[in-house]
Amino acid sequence: MEPLKPVSPATRVVLGAGFFAVFIAAWAAATYGGWVPPLFLASPGRTLLAGWSLLTEFGFLGDIAVTIWRVVGGFLIAAAVAVPLGLLMGAFKPIEAFFEPFLSFARYLPASAFIPLLILWAGVGEAQKLSVIVIGSVFQLVIMVAGVAGATRPDLVEAARTLGSGRLAILRRVVIPAAAPQIAETLRLVLGWAWTYVIVAELIGATSGIGHMIMDSQRLLDTGQMIFGIAVIGIIGLVTDLLFKAANRRLFPWAVL
Amino acid sequence: MSAKTLRIEGVTRSFPGQRGGAPTLALQPTELSVAPGEFVAILGPSGCGKSTLLRIVAGLDQPTAGRVLLDGITVTAPGPDRGMVFQSYTLFPWLTVEGNIRYGLRERGLPEAQQAEIAARFIARTGLRGFENHWPRQLSGGMQQRTALARALANDPEILLLDEPFGALDHQTRELMQELLLEIWEADRKTVLFVTHDIDEAIFLANRVLVMSARPGRVKAEVPVPLAYPRDWRMKTTPEFGALKARLMGEIRDEVRKAIAAAG
Numbered sequence: 001m002e003p004l005k006p007v008s009p010a011t012r013v014v015l016g017a018g019f020f021a022v023f024i025a026a027w028a029a030a031t032y033g034g035w036v037p038p039l040f041l042a043s044p045g046r047t048l049l050a051g052w053s054l055l056t057e058f059g060f061l062g063d064i065a066v067t068i069w070r071v072v073g074g075f076l077i078a079a080a081v082a083v084p085l086g087l088l089m090g091a092f093k094p095i096e097a098f099f100e101p102f103l104s105f106a107r108y109l110p111a112s113a114f115i116p117l118l119i120l121w122a123g124v125g126e127a128q129k130l131s132v133i134v135i136g137s138v139f140q141l142v143i144m145v146a147g148v149a150g151a152t153r154p155d156l157v158e159a160a161r162t163l164g165s166g167r168l169a170i171l172r173r174v175v176i177p178a179a180a181p182q183i184a185e186t187l188r189l190v191l192g193w194a195w196t197y198v199i200v201a202e203l204i205g206a207t208s209g210i211g212h213m214i215m216d217s218q219r220l221l222d223t224g225q226m227i228f229g230i231a232v233i234g235i236i237g238l239v240t241d242l243l244f245k246a247a248n249r250r251l252f253p254w255a256v257l
Numbered sequence: 258m259s260a261k262t263l264r265i266e267g268v269t270r271s272f273p274g275q276r277g278g279a280p281t282l283a284l285q286p287t288e289l290s291v292a293p294g295e296f297v298a299i300l301g302p303s304g305c306g307k308s309t310l311l312r313i314v315a316g317l318d319q320p321t322a323g324r325v326l327l328d329g330i331t332v333t334a335p336g337p338d339r340g341m342v343f344q345s346y347t348l349f350p351w352l353t354v355e356g357n358i359r360y361g362l363r364e365r366g367l368p369e370a371q372q373a374e375i376a377a378r379f380i381a382r383t384g385l386r387g388f389e390n391h392w393p394r395q396l397s398g399g400m401q402q403r404t405a406l407a408r409a410l411a412n413d414p415e416i417l418l419l420d421e422p423f424g425a426l427d428h429q430t431r432e433l434m435q436e437l438l439l440e441i442w443e444a445d446r447k448t449v450l451f452v453t454h455d456i457d458e459a460i461f462l463a464n465r466v467l468v469m470s471a472r473p474g475r476v477k478a479e480v481p482v483p484l485a486y487p488r489d490w491r492m493k494t495t496p497e498f499g500a501l502k503a504r505l506m507g508e509i510r511d512e513v514r515k516a517i518a519a520a521g
Contacts, residue, residue, distance in 0.1 A: 158317050159347040159405075163361035163412060164337035173360075177351040254351045254392040 042224035047231070050224030060213060064232060067198055067209040070126070074133025075194045079187060081134075082141035086183075089142070090149020091175045100146070103139050111136030112200045124205035129198065136197035137190045144190070148182040149175055181248060181255040188244040195237055263314065263416055263448065265289040267323035270309050283309050285475035286323060289467070291416070294446040298453060298463035300505065302513045304520075306474030307452045311420050314450060315341050327415065337361055340409030344421040346401045348393040354404050355380065355389040361412035379407035382441060399430040406438065416448040423458070435461055436490060443487050456505045460498060461488065468508045471516035478508050 007015070024044060030036045031043035042050065054060035089096040111132050118135075122128040152175045160174045202211025210229050217225035270284040284306040291297050301307045312318040314325050316335040325332040327339070335341075348357050355376050362372040380386055383403040393401055402422055409417060419438075423431040439462055442449060453459050459466045460482055468478040484497060492498055 153347075155343060155345050155347045156349060158335075159341070159343065159349075160360070161317065161335040162315055162337075162339065162341040162418075163408065164364045169364060173364075174349070177349070180351075252351070254394065256394065 038223070039221060040223065042222075042227055046224040047227045050222060051228035051232075054213070054225055054228060058213075063209050063213050064236075067202065067211070068236065070129045070201075070209065071133065071191070071194050071198045073126075074130040074198070075137060075187075075191055077130065078134045078138040078141055078190075078194070082138050083145055083183060083187075086142045086145025087149045087171070087176060087179065089146035090152070090179070091171050096146060096150070099142070103143055107139035107143060109135070109139075111197050115201065115204050119205055124207075129201045129206070129209075132201040133194050133197045137194050140193070141186065141190050144186045145179070145183055148186060149179045151182075152178045181252040184244070184248045184251065188241065188248075191240060191244070192237060195233060199233065262293060262328060263289075263291040263450070264326040265310070265314065265323070266326065268310065268313055268320045268325060269322040270306065270313065270318065271321050282473040284313075284320075285473045287474075287476055289476065291448055291450060293448055295465060296442055296449045296451065296463045298451045298459035298466045299469060300453060300456065300459045300466050300509065301469030301474065302471055302509065302516045303454060304472050304516060305469045305512065306472060307469050308420050310474070311341075311418050311450060311452050314416075315339050315418050317341075337365065337412045338415045339418055340412050340414035340416075341418040341420065342402065342405045342409050342422040344424045346393070346398065346405070346425070348396075348401055348404055348408075350393050353390050353392060354385055354396070357393070357404055358407045358411050360408060365412075375411050376407075379411045382410075383407040383437065397430075398426050399434060402426065402434060403437070406441075410441070410447075414447070416450060419449065419451045421453055424453070424455075431455075431458070432490065438462065439486075439488060456502055456509065457493060460484075460501050460505065461490075461493060466505060468505065469512070471512045471519060477512070480505060480508075 027041075028044050031038070031041055031046075038046070051060075085099070089099055114135050115128075115132060118128045118131050122131060156174055156178060157170055160170050165173060198209070199211040199214070202209040203215050206212040206215075210233060214226050214229045217223075217229065265287055267286045267288065268284065269282075269286045271280045271282045274280045287310060289297075299307045299310065309318060313320050314332065316332050316339065319333075332339075348354075349360065352360065358376045358379055359372045362375055367375070376389075380389055383406055385400065385403055385407065388396065388400060388404075391400075393404070396404065406422065423434045426434060435458055442462075449462075451459070451462060464482050464486075466480045466482060467476045468480065469475065470477040480501065482501060484492060484501075
């Protein structure tokens, strides 16, 4: 090991998988070895069995689908507002000065604290679930997109001006393409947070979804089901992350990501 | 006169003082006329305001007093009639070499076929054939500056503004780029304003060299270069070249000393 010396992709995969193995081994040792009572922590085998029965007998795939649709729906609404607004704020400083103080205040408002209010306003239906995700991610997203757009290299803007670009052309042909890869990275990051909010929303006043299943399992003290539910979220997160990264490499071959 | 003439009239630039201090004068009132087809080099020590002057001509900076006229019309903003190549690498990283060269053409709304035809012509003239589809990050510094030059030329500007375009390149690449620029200029005779701190470069390329004083900058000497075009690299070892170099070195040395004394 040398400081900052890169490793080969194969080594990276082996090492990354290695920690999963260590983690599961430690879990197995703790549960099968009798160190932790099954009431508190189910063994890997129990968890898989619980997961199998969830999927085959209790229609858990339907819960997963509902949760994914909520995350994607809320996230798309947040992105549709945040990306254009963030780009305008980054490019035009008066717009930034107008929105920035409010957003800096709003982004500290905890989305989960809105749940009682949102239930009052929107009931316990889909609108309330989507609202929690939108509130949780939109303010962060605007500020991060504005930061990315505002960091556009000024010398590229100047070059574009000497080539005949006006204000809107600079936004369209310089700021947006320059910011695009970083915006995609920001979206990837914030999508992870959206997963946290959806589960919080589903723990309270929900009749379907992964969070709802976890709540139900708690009543039955079925730690196997709870752990399986949590692991499913992790796996979905890992897969979306990989998809996002692959898409970014495809969309922005010019960038070094 | 059909072609345009550049006139710089009493252009002055001072920057506001830091924390209420006195403003810094970067450029003393400067007068300059450039005739169509002239290649004028502006030579000076670092921080003498030569880049500021060029940026004012480009419209990227505004003079505190005075004005810049291009064919009698005051310059207020950048425009495609003044093509610029910067010292830093300013290719758009998300466009290929060809995409970069077509940037200004697309901005002017030229039809695709015409864009492609013009881009191909400048790709050939700047020795970029085979690199059309490369991303900027795949290119060496020299290749990037060739592309930047082609991008500026493709717009067919009235005047080409070059701000130490070869300043970041190694010595050998720099000499090759000077020859490339000279070849293009000898063929097109486009008006060029070239900022540099390299004496050899100024003499080799220009038909007139302006020496700027240390900050606050002003034009302290004007040295015509009566060497015939077409020029080639062998010219750099002739006695005539040596005499011009000796004269310019004398002018510059005083200014560099003053600049160092002022900074210290």
